[in-house]
Amino acid sequence: MRSDQRRLRVLQAIVQDYVHTREPVGSKAIADRHGFDVSSATIRNDMAALEEGGLIHQPHTSAGRVPTDRGYRAFVDSISQIKPLSSAEKRAIETWLEGAVDMDDVLIRAGRLLAQLTNQVAVVQYPNRKRHALRHVELVPISDHHAMLIAITDSGAVQQRTLEISLTDELATSIAARVNSATVGKAGPEITLDSKEFDHLPPLEKRMVGAITAVLKDVMTDEAEERLVMAGTANLARTNLDFARTITPVLEALEEQVVLLRLFADVGDELAVTIGEENQDEGLAEASIVTSMYGEPGTSRLGIVGPTRMDYANAMVSVRAVARYLTRILGS
Missing domain, CATH: 3.30.450.40 (GAF domain)
Known part of the structure; x- marks a missing residue:
């Protein structure tokens, strides 16, 4: 075995033992555990070469060696095949x-x-989710002054928001139809109040639609995050x-x-x-x-x-x- 191949094996042994024991690894431990057909002195020389190359270091005097970041990198790069799961x-x-x-x-x-x-x-x-768009919107009155906005995206996600707004069932259905017509198929940045569906609405309803589309835009933007x-x-x-x-x-x-x-x-x-x-x-x-x-x-x-x-x-x-x-x- 060439010296560079043996030194890679020594590095692999050091990484494996240190990961397992959390203790610095010495030359004798490597020789005993990993079946190297060389003397401890040869392994010490290999360790000295690895240390000089910045792959291992000695945390304190008279201790074994531990891998450096470069040593871990060399070890990871040496893994040619990943063992499959059972x-x-x-x-x-x-x-x-x-x-x-x-x-x-x-x-x-x-x-x-x-x-x-x-x-x-x-x-x-x-x-x-950045490509996901709005699939459907519903408005459900839940009290005299509040309604629930329900937005469904083309990913199947459902988002709900409570709006402080007064809507009758009839008005909720009418506004929801206009909002669906203007916003379905659009992503967050594309949702605006600038649509022909909202032209000629009475001022009160236009303000309602403005509040609804603003919340809807936020909902779809959150969905894209x-x-x-x-x-x-x-x-x-x-x-x-x-x-x-x-x-x-x-x-x-x-x-x-x-x-x-x-x-x-x-x-x-x-x-x-x-x-x-x-x-x-x-x-x-x-x-x-x-x-x-x-x-x-x-x-x-x-x-x-x-x-x-x-x-x-x-x-x-x-x-x-x-x-x-x-x-x-x-x-x-």
Whole structure:
């Protein structure tokens, strides 16, 4: 075996042992656990070369070595094939996701499942809704001075808003018909009061229609906003020792969903891993993110966030598997 091949094996052994034990790894432990057909002195030389290359470092004097971000990157890049899930694991994922009653439920289930499979924080991006348009509007008087606006989108989502407005049943039906005629098939930015359907309305009714279309525009704009489902945040507390400083910056980054959405948008590969300082946000400088596309190509992602000391192979196979099953279920 060439020295560069052996050094890669030594790096892989260090990553695997450190992930498993959280303890710095020494040359004797590598020789004993991984069956190298060389002496401990040779392994020490290999470790010195890996340290010089910035792939491992010694946290304190007389200690073993731990991987750096560059070391984890080299390890992840060396994973040529991802071990598939067992048949039992596949059936469990399929059964759990197929039990969902609607899209919200299936995304929540996917997040919980991913958090459980990886023991990390799971993040699931809602399918891109920016192209969705209005399908139908209803106005229902609920008191002398209030009415319920019900908006149904072409995705099947139903949104309700209470309006402070006085409507008789007859007037509600008439205005709803005009609003439907003027707005059905339009997305949020396209909904305006500027329509021939609203020409020649009496001033009072025109003010009512103006209030209704303004709320409807807000409803459809909210529908277009990107949203995330998160699960397993408590898993970070159990890995607090893996952060040199504190988990607070990671928690703050998770709360700022725009940070995660931006990270998702910056990743182009179907299955991607970003490690430590590869993450653009400073709060995630001690974290790793494993993501995969699902649904229509390039539209949505799901993934996990955790410390750089994570089981990358398990994370990658779990993220990819849940993404594939989610794609299948949403497409059926």
